Amino acid sequence: MGEFTIKMPGVGEGVAEAELVEWHVKAGDPVREDMVIAAVMTDKATVEIPSPVNGTVTWLGAEVGDTVAVKAPLVRIETDGKGGDDAKAPDQSAPLVAKTQSGAEEAPARLQPPRAKPLPSPTPSLAPQEKPLASPSVRLFALESGVDLRQVPPTRSDGRIQREDVEHYLARGGSSLAAPAPFARNSSTEEVKLTGMRRRIAEKMSLSTSRIPHITYVEEIDMTALEDLRATMNRDRKPEHPKLTILPFLMRAIVKAVADQPDINATFNDDAGILTRSGGVHVGIAAQTPAGLVVPVVRHAEARTIWDCAGEMARLAEAARNGTATRDELKGSTITISSLGALGGIVSTPVINHPEVAIIGVNKIATRPAWDGAQFVPRKMMNLSSSFDHRIIDGWDAATFIQRIRVLLETPALIFIEG
Template structure:
């Protein structure tokens, strides 16, 4: 018999550690060669770790949520042959599977808060469910009688119809007895692991290091919605359905061409702003595992239809957990949209190290005065945040107003140059 040690493999370039998000085995379990034994996460990508040997697990080196350094011992397996160390574990990508263990804590109630004992004639304790037939329960409910106040004379304290009659005869009225709502003292402790912890860390980083300025403007998208409906009606079967976002993507492409500082990333340690000619558009997407940002690469070279198709493909991959690391990284500017739940105003958090994020609020029909009368128009707010170290308020307003012009006159989106 020997012992084989599986070490934490190198799961990506420049990655020094990964977070353990799932165990597929426990001590004492048999394993076979190539069987997945654990899953780790780094940079929003989950990687499964297989066993290179057959044997029995004798030791696990971490708990869910722990961060493990590359080459640190992860699992020890007892094998039939000689022992050794795993030097080339080959991780395979897998969908993110967030783990959120719950631990229910029921604090003890202080002596001063303990409830007094129930009255003697109510032999059934208030905290216990009284025994009674469905017919008796229905009768009591219809007449507003709390069965917990009725003493049962049947077997094992079962409440009979006669018991209710006697209860009423003793002077109790057919009205619900006032019962104070039960106090709730339980708490839940939820350990943030996997993607949820990554999101928390990234949001903390962005808010703590980026001084945000948020600018809100309302956009009249009546003409855009008419154009979108026409294009969707005439679209080909292989074309994705158009939403507002592909038009917004193309408008942003035109706007950043005039103000390149907005399509940039900022290294605040080195003090270097990198302006990108390629527009890699991050699309904040809600998934069952949490918020992800798949990236539509080279939006500057895509048509509205192409933007819609690629955005749909990436959103489906993110929700299914099959998006690759490259598809979830490398954005230069981000769009955030909550769709029909978009509210009136939001304050989107910049996707570090970018310097701008454009937030889309819901479309609503509002009465707008055209100079002579109020007319119904479809209005959508844009709530956009910018890194105030790089973007001044005037520049932010100019950027958003350019997008507004393009969306309110959507023919301009299709004019090249």
């Protein structure tokens, strides 16, 4: 018998540590070669760590939520072979690599799109006293969906229940938890540790609100002409062109507006007291994904057409949803757009994406009566709720910027006029 130590691998160039977000094994569990034993996260990218050997887990070196340094011991496995110590084992601190069936190494591993799973076949449910294996996020999803995890058959060989298992269970008509009696008291509590993406979002929001004095300015925009133009362009678009939303038009309007107010397309290093104006307009698009909020970046919007902006935004949104967006695609924005689409409400107070100095919040479009000087007529109206760093942007400058955006959106032909 021998002992094999798996060390925290390198998970990206220049990355010295990563957060442990999930264990797939516990002490005493048998493992086989290439079986996923853990998942770690850095810079909003998640990487699965496989076991390179067969054996039994004897020790886990961290808990979910811990930050682990590269090359630090992570797992110890008792192997069936002789002398399987880490001194004779392959270097487990090297960057993760994917291997083909022939054993040839490919590019460094990164988060892969969710793998399709077959529908779970019915299996005996757990006894009432048994606790099913599942991550905190899966437990929360099951709780919100009214599902008893003990009734959900896992598809993984190690018995761990995944979110997809719960979704398949619901899709197959699985019964949910019995509804509580009307007005019955519920004194239960559940502590959920913030880990992975959720913790990083919390840290970023705390940083933004604690260090940036926000000023929020709200303006009503008549979107009727732009919506008519957008409908026409979508109807007549070429097969290779993506469907247009209002966001590509807003991106191009921002490009024109920041040309007159370069302080808004900038980042502020508050430790050094330096404002960095950017010639390129790199627009972050706040996107909600199954893992949480991420901000993929459409780079150099000033050099893109409406169609190009739309295509790049669609590509990045899909990568963000699938978890395949690279680190470079999730950083480097100089101004951000936040939009909840039909859920956008009437007014919002968006939080600035530190270290930027401005964020443009898009609220929902609704048909409302507007006075045209003689009568009330129906118009498609939308509010922009935008926040600015008050250390850099005065209220007058914020209002001037948004009024420029308003004029461009209400007269969309101006968006296409150069100069």
